[in-house]
Amino acid sequence: MNIPKEPKYSRPEIERRWLPIVEKLPNLDTLEAWYIQDNYLQDSRLRLRKMYVIGDESTMRYKICKKYGKTSDISEPIANIYLTKDEYEKFTSLDARILVKRKYNFPYKGNKFVISVFEGSELITVEAEFESEEQAASAEIPDFVGREVSADREYESATIAV
Numbered sequence: 001m002n003i004p005k006e007p008k009y010s011r012p013e014i015e016r017r018w019l020p021i022v023e024k025l026p027n028l029d030t031l032e033a034w035y036i037q038d039n040y041l042q043d044s045r046l047r048l049r050k051m052y053v054i055g056d057e058s059t060m061r062y063k064i065c066k067k068y069g070k071t072s073d074i075s076e077p078i079a080n081i082y083l084t085k086d087e088y089e090k091f092t093s094l095d096a097r098i099l100v101k102r103k104y105n106f107p108y109k110g111n112k113f114v115i116s117v118f119e120g121s122e123l124i125t126v127e128a129e130f131e132s133e134e135q136a137a138s139a140e141i142p143d144f145v146g147r148e149v150s151a152d153r154e155y156e157s158a159t160i161a162v
Contacts, residue, residue, distance in 0.1 A: 062088035
């Protein structure tokens with residue numbers, strides 16, 4: 001199947017990912033944190049997500065995301081549909097690999113970096129989304145950012161999910 005570069009109704013997700021220098025990470029307790037549960041539906045490129053700001057379940061959101069595949073090391077067309085709780089619950093019975101993480105927001109020099117701590121693992125990643133690949137290439141990064149793993153599938157959430 002030949003997928004066009006930007007499928008109808010999708011938007012490009014331009015994201016870089018790194019492994020942190022753990023001893024340089026900021027105090028995570030001082031940062032806004034989101035609880036995220038992702039269900040990666042078997043044999044598809046669909047992700048079901050439940051998320052909320054930790055300590056404030058009134059921020060609960062549900063959505064399903066279609067990922068179309070990488071068009072570069074840092075870009076991939078995606079489409080999101082926001083769901084009601086009842087709609088979300090209908091999808092939870094489907095066979096899926098599950099990933100739970102906490103995402104800590106870290107604004108830095110005009111960009112929003114996110115520190116992801118994966119439950120049941122010692123893995124931590126740092127990510128940032130950008131408006132363009134040019135912006136991504138020229139972005140200043142915090143000193144706790146280590147080796148870039150943007151092109152390494154081993155560090156994609158869909159690969160980490162069990």
